Amino acid sequence: MSSPAATTGTTPDGEMSRGPHQKNRSGRSDRSGRRSDRSGRSLRARLFLPLITVCTAVTAANIYLAAPLLSLIAHDFGSTPSAVAWLASVAQLGYAAGLLFFAPLGDSVNRRRLVAVLALVAAAALVAGALSGGTAALAGAVLVASAATVVPQLLVPLVAERAPADRRASHVAAVIGGLFTGVVAARVVGGLIGQAYGWRVVFLGAAVLTALLGLATAYVLPAERRRREGPLFAGLAALPRVVRRSPDLWRACVRQAGMYGAWSAVWTSLALLLTGDGYDLSTAAAGLFGLFGLTASAVAPVAGGLVDRFGAAKVVRSAYLLAAVSVPLFWLGGHVMAALCAAAVLVHAALVASHVANQTLALTTTSTPATANTAYVVAGFAGGALASALAGPAFGHWGWGGVCAVAGAWLVLGWSVTVVRKR
Template identity: 85%
Template sequence: MPSPSAATRTTPETDAPGALPAGTSASSRLLLPLIALCTAVTAANIYLAAPLLPLIAQDFRSTPSAVAWLASVAQFGYAAGLLFFAPLGDSVNRRRLVAVLSLVAAAALVAGAASGGTGMLAGAVLVASAATVVPQLLVPLVAERAPADRRARHVAAVIAGLFTGVVAARVLGGLVGQAFGWRVVFVGAAALTVVLGLATAYVLPVERRRLQGPLFAGLAALPGVLRHSPDLWRACVRQAGMYGAWSALWTSLALLLAGDDGYGMTTAAAGLFGLFGLAASVVAPLAGGFVDRFGAARVVRSAYLLAAVSVPLFWLGGQVMAALCAAAVLVHAALVASHVANQTLALTTTSAPATANTAYVVAGFAGGALASALAGPAFGHWGWPGVCAVAAAWLVLGWAATAVRKR
């Protein structure tokens, strides 16, 4: 890892804004693996409440469908955090920002563990999710430092870590929550967030500020960046549709698996269903190679085809477990392939990658949060078919945007 004085050197490697750190120090070698691991842990925080909804409802003497909105709170909080914090990657040094946000997220998780009602828990989840934007501060760093012919594969490595965290949140959260209670899960997540967040901040390279002007200049520049980049705008809307479909299904799945009208599983057994999400970690590096070879547009079209097949399988999975398992694999493969393609495009389509990445991820999570917010009432009124209908509607909206061609 270069020292602060590295900016005064005259070699091309150290003068280039996106150059890799000089040398082969332990910090340099650990950078990408540690970023992927930190991404996994911080991403898990967003979905921490979803597999624990039956336990939270029991603790607060409510019903799972009545507390399902907590999953939407987490996603809205993450979108808000992205809007305000992620653009700072172009304006401030990431090391300090990663450290501060990790501490804030951990403190909020501890407060959530100590909450005595859904209102206080929702506030803690909102703050924790807003501070859990570390992955999107680090993805632009990985993209700009990767060789051009392997950029999508490097981005895919971080995305694989992100989805591994989503799987861990469901599987480990369900198991630990069933054994020790949901509050222990929140405390454990806080401890991991602090350790890995501070470790990642330590190994990050020292950077020079690239954008001058007000601290939130990147946020102010968002409308202009979207207006002048049709490719970025399309990537945003495409991923909002895909992520909304996945989010409606995945955040509501615990209601089907653990509900009396569904499969009646325990929280631990329902959490193990998240192992099917490991398909995302397998598909991510493959998708990165396909994007580098065939281009983003073709990969996104293929991803939407997979997702379109998964929705009727999810509907059938309300009664047939085998269909539900197959659908879980397909929808994760579709989501991660689309995400790798669209995010690679977003990171390379403008001269302000952190700002462009903010627009992209905010759009995706806003679509996911809105779909999750509708999925809870849909489940309460129409059961699992209502959730599948919400997912199908989001795919139709996303595909309509995908089908629009350049003039």
């Protein structure tokens, strides 16, 4: 005769399970409990993509939080906007560093726990930034907050992994659309709130949203039990090898670095142009210009469908053509508002189309998607950070024309280097 232990087992969560018809201590069947578990899993499945998209928007906004507030920050610290423009580069470099160290962990550790921890760290750093008393302290807080704001890039490989093969680019595009919505919100909403209540309130509000949405997203992620092999940061050490063995991944990295650098040069410097002598707009009015960034959110699902139908290469070529047209329009926009508006629409359409195509390629070209995605996004943000760092001094020495020259140079480099190696 079997013992009572023979009718029980251990669930994947390590809890003792009862036999199929065994009752619990209250004498009731466990069927209602199982129905409740299925209901909870169903709710998580329904919330999975929408919540990830919203969380991506909020966390991505943190990287660009300082850009529309430069004039307010400079006034608060008794400086000039061009003298604190380097804060935008600090944010992008911090994000690139966070990607380098944390994003590869998506292949080896529990993403649910990692997302929750990083969201809380980013929120704490934003609070510290709001309380800072000088540019050095603010830069340190922005660096830490941006480094911890890698949640979107931990989630994109998971979205691609769970999506149907024929709709993978469309699902990735939904998350990318959320990312660019966050970029727009950082400029528009951040500019309006900053003008009304001060830049510190913007940082505090971002901290609250980051913590709440980060924890909510961690809740809906599927449970993962991974057995890590080797050092914790083995994915970081594998990055050069992964890129070297995949020409498609290398090409995606370089082309997106060129595209993102061109966009970053003009977009992070735009507040300097709009609030300067040429247009003399307020911070709030300059922030409203970011509404043109909604082009990216509208283009993302279209770009995803085009990639699924025609392939990544054709979409990237078309995106580079759009960006090339936008650069002279940006230069003309130094004096003509209509040209500036048209250029903003074109450059956002180009950036998001290129991003959807290149990131889909990066996620599907190797057997380690989180590591490949890390290489791709780090390359893009490194290109963007370097372009931003050059755009500030270029604006100080040569005005808006110098910024447009930096953007054009990045597009030429991003395309020509990959064409030469391909041949």
